[in-house]
Amino acid sequence: MSPALSHAALATGDLRRRRAAAHFGRTIHYYDSVDSTNTVARQLALNGAAEGTAVIAETQTRGRGRLGRAWVSPPFRNLYLSIILRPPLAAAEVAQITLVAGLATAEAAGEWAPGAAIKWPNDVVVGGRKLAGILAEMETDAEGVRFVILGIGVNLNAAAADFPPELRDKAVSLRAATGQLIDRVAFADRLLSCLEHRYDLFLRAGFAGIRPLWESHSSLNGRQVEISGGGQRLVGVVTGIADDGTLVLRDAAQMEIRVVAGDVTVLGGYEKEAASPPSARNWECP
């Protein structure tokens, strides 16, 4: 692998050609450096930009995760993408978009690393390490949801040294997982296609319509997990996901628990065998 190649700018002309007839990514705003692609996309959406408009940057100086956490964004290695959505949804349904994006990201990543799986609610993992994170932010007014900015960060060619020491055994890139240099244009094109397809299916059939697919890509089914957040802590075995996107657990007393939000830790790690591993994956995004 040539070190120069791994520092090359994204071939935006090639990506724009591939997306010319599509909905997601037909318009792409590309930057060397921004504070956060979600912030840039929000401004474009406020100015009237169409659904499917994408923002991509080579690096972010203030890339963000949930709850004010930072998204580490080394330049020229990875994908930092935000897409403007204008979904006809109630505010309470917007969290399901994160799940839809998790499915699409796991499917796209799975074309390079077959072990890629969703970790509810907003991560994609390979071998128990975080490959991608999703942050959906909505803008509402008196009439309801004006738009949603769907932000996705995927580690493509980052090396361990590109991450701060505390992340080196928690984060992974597709390159580290596969040993191959990843073509970032090819990945972005597949991700945008999968997102477009799964988002359309979601708007037509609701989350219930993609739930079986989502479950077949879940890394958590049958695993004992701890859920933390909002000062609460719960332990149980994951039995699946409900039609509204809540995670379903069974606790030690065999009671069913539904989890709306939180951070998930797999107890015993992913090396430990799941009590009921996910079913075989039947189909991938077109």
Ligand code: BT5
């Ligand atoms: C997320 O939050 O995982 C959502 C990340 C969304 C990032 C995208 S990039 C494009 C768009 N523009 C933005 O500004 N954001 C979106 P959360 O579940 O809160 O996880 C954040 C945690 O993930 C951090 O506290 C770290 O522990 C870890 N982390 C940070 N950077 C990482 C990276 N590059 N790879 C893997 N893990 C990372």
